[in-house]
Amino acid sequence: MKKPADLSVLVQLRERQRDEALTALAQARCERALAEQQLAALQGYAREAEQRWTERARAGVSPTLLATQRHFMERLQHASHVQTDVLQHLERRIAHCEAQWHQAERALATLRRLQQRRAQQWQQHLLRQEQKFNDDMALQQHRRRHAPHP
Numbered sequence: 001m002k003k004p005a006d007l008s009v010l011v012q013l014r015e016r017q018r019d020e021a022l023t024a025l026a027q028a029r030c031e032r033a034l035a036e037q038q039l040a041a042l043q044g045y046a047r048e049a050e051q052r053w054t055e056r057a058r059a060g061v062s063p064t065l066l067a068t069q070r071h072f073m074e075r076l077q078h079a080s081h082v083q084t085d086v087l088q089h090l091e092r093r094i095a096h097c098e099a100q101w102h103q104a105e106r107a108l109a110t111l112r113r114l115q116q117r118r119a120q121q122w123q124q125h126l127l128r129q130e131q132k133f134n135d136d137m138a139l140q141q142h143r144r145r146h147a148p149h150p
Contacts, residue, residue, distance in 0.1 A: 001125045004118040007111060014111050018104035025097035032090040039083040046076040 053069050061069075 001122075004122055007115045007118070011108070011111055011115060014104065014108040018101065018108050021097065021101040021104045025094065025101050028090060028094045028097050032087065032094060035083060035087050035090055039080065039087060042076065042080045042083055046073065046080065049073065049076065 050073070053073075057066075
């Protein structure tokens with residue numbers, strides 16, 4: 001049996017792939033957190049604008065001002081919908097990054113198990129060779145001691 005090939009280069013490659021997948025996942029999660037903050041800010045601003053408008057409308061407003069306010073609120077709603085779409089996209093991206101990370105972890109674990117199994121098999125092979133050598137030496141010594149002397 002020949003010594004098994006060293007898998008350390010492959011292990012390092014898989015570790016790098018796993019680390020890159022984890023970095024991408026962390027980045028996507030950070031982007032999601034920022035997008036959530038932006039959506040919350042938009043929604044909070046829309047609530048405040050609606051409250052201000054309600055208070056101002058009690059005193060009476062012109063039709064032009066009413067149309068301007070409606071247009072403004074529609075634009076805020078549109079911005080909120082766009083931001084919601086961004087969040088949904090980021091959620092899909094996070095799920096994809098998590099899947100890639102888990103796949104990289106599994107591949108790395110498989111490679112490490114293979115490396116460990118090969119090392120164990122090699123050690124067993126060496127132990128068997130050593131045992132065979134010792135047995136042969138013992139047999140030779142036994143034959144020399146018990147061989148008829150001329």
